[in-house]
Amino acid sequence: MAKYADSGNISSMAGETVTVRGWVQDTRNLGGISFVTLRDRNSTIQITLPKKKIEPTLFETLTKVSRESVVSVTGEVKESNQTALGVELIPSACEVISEAATPLPLGVVDKVNVEMDTRLNSRFMDLRKPEVRAVFEIRSMATALIHEYMIANGFVNVATPKINAAGAEGGATLFKVDYFGKPAFLAQSPQLFKQMLMSTGLDRVYEIGPAFRAEHSNTTRHVTEFTSWDGEFCWIEKEEDVMDEIEKAVRYIIKGINERCARQLQILGKEAIEVSAEPFPKLTYSECLKIVQAKGLNLADGADLGTDGEKLVGDYMAEKGFPLYFICEYPEEEKPFYIMEKDGTPYSFSFDLDYKGQEISSGGQREHRYDRLLARMEKKGLNPDDFEDYLAAFKFGMPPHGGFGIGIDRFIEKMLDLPNVREAVLFPRDLNRLYP
Numbered sequence: 525m526a527k528y529a530d531s532g533n534i535s536s537m538a539g540e541t542v543t544v545r546g547w548v549q550d551t552r553n554l555g556g557i558s559f560v561t562l563r564d565r566n567s568t569i570q571i572t573l574p575k576k577k578i579e580p581t582l583f584e585t586l587t588k589v590s591r592e593s594v595v596s597v598t599g600e601v602k603e604s605n606q607t608a609l610g611v612e613l614i615p616s617a618c619e620v621i622s623e624a625a626t627p628l629p630l631g632v633v634d635k636v637n638v639e640m641d642t643r644l645n646s647r648f649m650d651l652r653k654p655e656v657r658a659v660f661e662i663r664s665m666a667t668a669l670i671h672e673y674m675i676a677n678g679f680v681n682v683a684t685p686k687i688n689a690a691g692a693e694g695g696a697t698l699f700k701v702d703y704f705g706k707p708a709f710l711a712q713s714p715q716l717f718k719q720m721l722m723s724t725g726l727d728r729v730y731e732i733g734p735a736f737r738a739e740h741s742n743t744t745r746h747v748t749e750f751t752s753w754d755g756e757f758c759w760i761e762k763e764e765d766v767m768d769e770i771e772k773a774v775r776y777i778i779k780g781i782n783e784r785c786a787r788q789l790q791i792l793g794k795e796a797i798e799v800s801a802e803p804f805p806k807l808t809y810s811e812c813l814k815i816v817q818a819k820g821l822n823l824a825d826g827a828d829l830g831t832d833g834e835k836l837v838g839d840y841m842a843e844k845g846f847p848l849y850f851i852c853e854y855p856e857e858e859k860p861f862y863i864m865e866k867d868g869t870p871y872s873f874s875f876d877l878d879y880k881g882q883e884i885s886s887g888g889q890r891e892h893r894y895d896r897l898l899a900r901m902e903k904k905g906l907n908p909d910d911f912e913d914y915l916a917a918f919k920f921g922m923p924p925h926g927g928f929g930i931g932i933d934r935f936i937e938k939m940l941d942l943p944n945v946r947e948a949v950l951f952p953r954d955l956n957r958l959y960p
């Protein structure tokens with residue numbers, strides 16, 4: 525039996541007889557000679573069929589097989605200065621392993637603009653395009669780099685429950701499920717659990733897991749199921765300690781992608797992911813308000829910056845050469861109950877990390893003092909009885925702590941300049957999409 529080769533190693537096999545496997549991307553019949561382009565995970569291999577030298581049924585099979593069929597082809601590797609790999613395969617046998625039906629739901633190489641919805645409806649076919657696959661190969665590496673960074677920096681990887689009883693952070697965006705006849709809810713974030721862990725001695729934890737939000741807004745930045753990278757750690761003195769940790773982690777990931785994903789970046793037309801040499805700037809919310817007001821957006825003091833405000837700040841920071849920057853000291857009214865207030869001011873020890881004009885992360889110093897936490901819950905109109913298990917962890921010795929949550933989907937979207945967060949999700953879920 526001939527040995528297997530693929531587009532990654534066939535260039536060094538001239539003179540050998542090998543078997544290659546993949547998808548028939550294209551067939552060109554030029555009379556006396558035909559070419560079949562076989563695609564595998566990395567690239568394409570040219571199969572050359574000089575009509576007179578190829579056994580007729582083999583010629584017929586390979587030149588007539590439908591596009592995107594999966595085939596296995598055995599033949600001799602010959603040097604060629606006409607192909608990108610420097611070799612071509614002259615076939616002596618082939619097997620059609622899985623014939624593709626026609627017509628295809630979506631072209632793989634056709635240069636026509638197809639709506640994102642059409643692509644997502646046939647995502648398996650869409651993913652056969654190298655530029656679509658490259659996004660997920662980079663995302664995979666980003667995830668590996670997060671694990672690397674977090675473990676190397678003393679964080680313990682945890683998994684918290686995604687099905688919970690009532691009493692999560694907020695009601696509006698909760699998905700309700702039937703849990704053996706009782707109501708339960710899908711987790712919006714691991715927030716309460718990772719904070720409870722802060723009282724245990726597992727004092728640096730992280731999690732990469734799904735988060736569910738019943739978002740009723742149909743935007744380019746919201747999906748109903750996203751992947752959250754959460755970190756929480758004790759013994760911080762100020763929220764800046766959390767910002768510094770995120771910055772180090774984000775820099776590590778971007779550097780790692782630049783070093784390890786050169787091929788995928790090239791497919792996406794990028795040399796490298798840019799990151800500022802200087803530290804990520806830390807703008808206060810009040811400074812941002814002035815920036816957006818100067819750009820003509822009339823936001824009242826205390827108002828949410830919103831998509832438009834964030835975008836204007838992004839434009840302002842882009843001019844200064846900063847794709848990534850923090851926005852800190854948000855009004856406490858804008859932030860959840862677990863964030864620590866900045867006493868004597870209307871602000872809080874919280875921040876967002878924005879990437880090219882879009883929030884990708886929020887975090888801050890948490891309120892670890894039991895009485896103050898209760899007071900904040902009451903101020904937010906929450907009933908402490910609904911948070912009994914969470915509060916218990918604060919009653920018996922809770923260190924000062926802080927943390928962050930980054931949406932990996934938005935991180936990848938912005939890193940790769942994708943026009944929509946859905947482009948960074950394999951099978952996105954949103955207001956209108958529950959399949960495939």
Ligand code: ATP
Nearest residue numbers: 737739745746747750883884885886929930931934
């Ligand atoms: P936004 O204001 O943009 O809706 P948020 O304030 O609800 O975001 P947080 O609750 O602070 O977001 O969540 C932290 C991070 O989780 C966000 O910065 C984002 O990266 C991610 N995230 C939150 N909701 C979604 C969503 N619906 N789709 C994709 N990512 C999300």
